[in-house]
Amino acid sequence: MKIREYLKPTTLEEAYNALKDKNATVIGGGAYLRLGAKEVDTMLDLSNLGLDLIEDKEDRIEIGAMVTLRQIEQSEVLQKNFSGAVSKAIGAIMGVQIRNIATVGGSVAGRYAFSDVITPLLALDTYVELHNGGKTSLKDFLGIKGKINDVVVKIVIMKDNRKASFQSVRNTSTDFAILNAAVSNVGGDLKISVGARPGVAQLAEKAMEFLKSSELNEETAVKAGKIAAEELKFGNDIRGSLEYRTELCKALVKRAIMEVI
Ligand SMILES: Cc1cc2nc3c(=O)[nH]c(=O)nc-3n(C[C@H](O)[C@H](O)[C@H](O)COP(=O)(O)OP(=O)(O)OC[C@H]3O[C@@H](n4cnc5c(N)ncnc54)[C@H](O)[C@@H]3O)c2cc1C
Structure with missing residues (x-):
């Protein structure tokens, strides 16, 4: 893959502006992106934004966009909640090497038809937090046609004892x-x-x-x-x-x- 400019912003505002002004391509783990994109003018790497945490809040679980599938698979809080279904579903994707690279942000933003990530999340009370677009239900997010033109910041799952x-x-x-x-x-x-x-x-x-x-x-x-x-x-x-x-x-x-x- 040929990348002309590689940006690693330190604020979400900076990331969003690059997306808007330079029509930049966001890179999560890059595992899927690299299969399709051969040339990218501006690549936007989100790994300096602290989006790699799974946070167990009182009423919800917040999963940063850069959290890898492997982190979700191994997360105690996700193994404990929802009968462990999210961890189990994701733990069956490909091999550990891919799961160590692929991110939840890329998996949700990609809206892949084959996804084993989206299916279990959609059965829960799940929201997608976009930098510009704010919080939207995963169901509505999946209904967006074409490019999302926004940064997926986190995935939020409400903890309702499902x-x-x-x-x-x-x-x-x-x-x-x-x-x-x-x-x-x-x-x-x-x-x-x-x-x-x-x-x-x-x-x-x-x-x-x-x-x-x-x-x-x-x-x-x-x-x-x-x-x-x-x-x-x-x-x-x-x-x-x-x-x-x-x-x-x-x-x-x-x-x-x-x-x-
Ligand atoms: C060989 C292979 C086999 C796979 N098999 C399966 C499978 O069986 N089941 C399954 O569910 N998945 C499978 N996947 C997909 C994988 O689980 C991930 O969903 C996929 O790799 C995307 O995650 P990523 O972090 O690599 O995203 P990337 O490849 O980096 O990005 C994917 C897309 O999302 C955009 N993007 C990334 N992050 C953000 C963000 N934060 N905000 C906005 N846009 C963003 C990118 O611009 C790009 O368009 C497979 C992937 C590979 C490479």
Whole structure:
């Protein structure tokens, strides 16, 4: 990769101005960026901004954009909260070498369709803090079309005692998931997220609505899996067919619901 100018700002304001004025490219771990970008005019490295901390606050967990996937995997606070589902999901991505490099900021900003990071976060009460745009729900953030033109500063997960479960199917341990799903439960209120459809993770709103007015048991878990499979869109790619993904959705959503109830 050819980089003409490499900036390492010491304030977020400086970083944002470079993004705006120079149309700079933000680099997280660079693991994914390097696969695509061959030439970059201005690269913006955020590693001098102290964004590499996971902070356990009273009502929330704040994860700085430069926190690596490996830090999340090994974080005691993330292993303790949400049934450890976020740590477990992320701990299964590729190998330790990649997880030591890839950041949560890059993983969320990239809005990758195959993401095993976004799916479990979307099933929780998660927010993305942007330097200019402020705090926005992860769901709304995923809806932004095109380049975000902002700096992802941190990811905030509200600590509301949710139980959570993450499920995925992949052909080999280092491949992208064919489908993944996450479900969380707080006091009978369930959130269902399905990713790698192969589109980016999305909430199964109709299935969630159905469970709100249902008794939570195996029968309704099966029904919710079917509703999720009907309401979400699936596609074909080299890893799996639309039909296979539709069937996986039913099974993974049901399994995750059974775990959290
Ligand atoms: C070989 C390989 C296999 C992988 N397999 C999987 C997998 O199975 N499952 C999975 O979930 N993930 C997988 N990933 C993706 C990985 O988990 C990360 O999501 C990815 O590498 C992005 O993180 P990064 O820190 O490397 O970001 P970068 O590559 O540095 O950046 C990614 C994008 O985000 C932008 N960006 C980065 N940080 C910020 C920020 N703070 N603010 C605004 N924009 C920002 C960059 O400009 C770029 O557009 C894989 C990656 C690789 C390289």
